[in-house]
Amino acid sequence: MLLSQKIKIEVSKQDAATLEFMQGKCRGLYNWWVMRLRNGERWPGWQQTKKTLAKSRVHDPELNAVYGKLLHEVYFRLDKAMQAFFRRVAAGEKKPGFPRFKPRHEFFTLCYPAMYLDRIKGNTIILPTGGGGKWGPKRHPNVIAHLTETPPEHFREVAVSRDAQGNYYCSFVYNDAEQKEHGGKDNTRKQRKQRLMRDNGTVAFDLGIKTLATGVTDQGRFYHIGGFKGYRWYNKQLDKIRSKRDKYKKKSRRYIHLSKVYKRVSERKRNKQCDCLHKASHLIAHRLAERAVVIGDLSQRQMVIKKHEEETPKERNKRRIRNRMVYNDWGLYGFVQMLTYKCLRFGKELYIIDERDTTKMCSACQNKQDMPLWKRTYRCENENCGLVMDRDENSAVNIYERFLARLGPHT
């Protein structure tokens, strides 16, 4: 399957300036098209738009200093955005999301198709720039980037990006099957051994806010996988920095400095959280012995609290904290995506099933009762049952049972 490896690169000051120049020009071209489309022009598809590049070069000769394939990628990228937009419109979505302008403070990712990259020598990769040959003398020499890790042997394309601190990265897209054939890098990487898989084993997970995932296996064993814990601390820091910043005049020295600090801290938070989700999904996909992994369908879940009239200040505060958490910090949707590809990669089967009422239902007697979020323990109200169980564990058992019930006797 296709995977991606992101490697930090080191470039000279001059080369960094070249990368900045090229991404600025690519973004300009992209935004120029977005502007035309926003003014109601029809999208002619990338084949037709590509033909307009010659005209754009006449209009802005500086484009000649940008590597041509990067400019082509701009059209592909916009085409993808437009096709996704059309798809959403066709699906009747309320907010189909028209492609947006790319802001100036963000780095416009540069995509190099692999076949145009010269062989990598040692850990040095040469990223071409525009000009030379029939285009006349090169304005910027090719960028010589030093890779801080060994890249995969066979790759498809390379994307150059920058983070908030101004570090540059190359992301290599590669097929892991192609690597192994050639005794590639997977052997050189330290890898933990995958546990022996139990082919008829099943583990069902309840995904939640307090605990990232609570699971139960066919052998009745429970797993508790905690999520990222530090978001509260980070949010407090971020709020502090922002309110401090907003006391200064925009574009003043202090304001700019505090903006940088804010960016740095929020990136650190994002990285930590992402790392945590990666580890959790890796644990489930790679380290657990059960072959079948079952989770509930998140799209059916109402996580966001809606605003209603006459809410008390306390309710308002609660709603804001909760929704910030769901939108910014939770990352469960990303977690499911990671889980999907990791399960595929390690030969596991992922099932996503209807999870309606799995928290409300008693796993022993199927009695249903309301379970507001603050109730962390399920206490069955049915007199003959009286089950007392952790809320998430109860829900995991329900998901497991539902999964079994769904399977026919001979499948």
Ligand SMILES: [Zn+2]
């Ligand atoms: Zn019960």
